[in-house]
Amino acid sequence: MSNRYAVVLAAGQGTRMKSKLYKVLHSVCGKPMVQHVLDHVSSLDVQEIVTVVGHGAEKVQAELGSVSRFALQSEQLGTAHAVMQAEELLEGKTGTTLVICGDTPLIKPETMQALIQQHEEQGAKASVLTAHIENPTGYGRIIRNEQGYVEKIVEHKDATEKEREVREINTGTYCFDNEALFSALKKVSNDNAQGEYYLPDVIGILKSEGEIVSAYQTDDFEETLGVNDRVALSQAESIMKERINTAHMRNGVTLIDPANTYIESDVVIGQDTIIYPGTTIKAGSKIGSDCIIGPNTEIANCVVGDASSICQSVAHDSVIGSKVTIGPFAHIRPQSQLSDNVKVGNFVEIKKASLGHGSKASHLSYLGDAEIGAGVNVGCGSITVNYDGKNKFLTKIEDGVFVGCNSNLIAPVTIGEGAYIAAGSTITDDVPGNALSIARARQVNKENYASKLNYNK
Known part of the structure; x- marks a missing residue:
């Protein structure tokens, strides 16, 4: 030759x-x-x-x-x-x-x-x-x-x-x-x-x-086909898309509706993964076997382990472990790392945070700039308060912590292993391991006061 x-x-x-x-x-x-x-x-x-x-x-x-x-x-x-x-x-x-x-x-x-x-x-x-x-x-x-x-x-x-x-x-x-x-x-x-x-x-x-x-x-x-204008560009996109989708299906991936599934070049997907309509998987992504992706999901430059499920959610530039459940309506932002068996539920946003094995944030939470250990439960409406208007600060939550609903963790702060944060608390200081932390105003009941407000009159 x-x-x-x-x-x-x-x-x-x-x-x-x-x-x-x-x-x-x-x-x-x-x-x-x-x-x-x-x-x-x-x-x-x-x-x-x-x-x-x-x-x-x-x-x-x-x-x-x-x-x-x-x-x-x-x-x-x-x-x-x-x-x-x-x-x-x-x-x-x-x-x-x-x-x-x-x-x-x-x-x-x-x-x-x-x-x-x-x-x-x-x-x-x-x-x-x-x-x-x-x-x-x-x-x-x-x-x-x-x-x-x-x-x-x-x-x-x-x-x-x-x-x-x-x-x-x-x-x-x-x-x-x-x-x-x-x-x-x-x-x-x-x-x-x-x-x-x-x-x-x-x-x-x-x-x-x-x-x-x-x-x-x-x-x-x-x-x-030579691409000289936007019409030819769209034609090339359509032809390439069909090629890519066909190759994945021949390699053992199920696309429920290939016409409404968009997979970019250089994406790797394991066998027996099922992809539902409305899903976009962008370049740099590697999806494991036996996953369920979609419907209406966007994944960009992520590694996703085997048997994970991502439903009606967005994940960018992150590492997602095996048997992880995400969504619906979750947002995994760049530099996040979810270990195996993590659960991220509806309307949860993760940004530059790591969640250890089996931890879960099931609904309505923001976790940014955080190191979260294994077996942590983050209650509904809880957030890490990471930004003071100029700088970002780190929140550390150690293994086995329970964070009650509607808690604010004001970074920088560390919650020790096995600690319990009472619902509605605003935590500004470190919490020792195995401690119960309550940081909320004491409830006061004013008897018969409501009648003075002339409600329902």
Whole structure:
């Protein structure tokens, strides 16, 4: 097998997106388009990836990091001109170079591999990824010779009536012999209406030199979709979403209603987990086996252990143990950690807090900036008062504590192991272990006083 390289074209501004965000950074299922392309290319056996950047270059480089080297196209003068910017990094190297656009997130690694493999097996100097489409209006047609090799690529406006009947179209993804590519690029002219240098012209140059030009036709036109506007972006999102959901179901996950379940890229879900409609699971999440998620639940960048249940709730950037019950209507905010067998009930908010094994806050509580031990019961309406308007403070609740309803724990404060906080207390000082703490005004009854208030008169 020869050396392999890749050039990712990501320099266009994307004016049709009508966006402040650089086109290839628009997200498809939780990941920028260009990152999808780089991930797919990286899964192949390539020695070097060069991404050609232009508009928004710094942001694209920051997103992709060290996965790719970069070449700058400071002025957009066509696709051939874009590839030429990689000359300094790739010229003179022997092997095969894949050229692919950064706005084609749906092209599968298997398709890229098949294109490269056929290219190398046929000894071609160039190979084109093609697709069959019933209405090819506007696409360049692939004209093959009797041996099945590419004779030429004809743009729609230049095609004869017979050529326009051809349904095989150019997708804009290519393989080249690397040395032949950069040799031919020097011969590309910009003598056209737009004054630009076009990469398909390399095909004609190689053909004129008697070289073999091959074509590999994918059986899935949808995967070749290039995203140039918001409509195409939504189409790519829909196709990718269906792919992701199908993969999870084939791996043993039950999606009650796949059409109304949104799972982003790079999410891991264990077997026999059931996901109900209206659920969104965002990138970075890892869900265990035998879980029940949803309905109407959002999970983002969380680890969830086996056999946990999250119903009609939101959880972000947190670690959730096994056999945990959350919801309905709970909010797990970032940097929270729930140990096994924890229960977080309706209208409970957890923020930057840890709850030990078997602890529970069943309803109407706020627990922020807290370290809560095992076997703790937090009564209805109880809160950690963690913020004084300028700074956040820590509340520590040790194992086995019982916090009665409507208690306020004014941080910084520590509640010792096995302590009991009487309902309605406002705790401002540390409570020793096994103590009963009562911090509320003594009840006073004024007999017959209510009649003086003239109620119900």
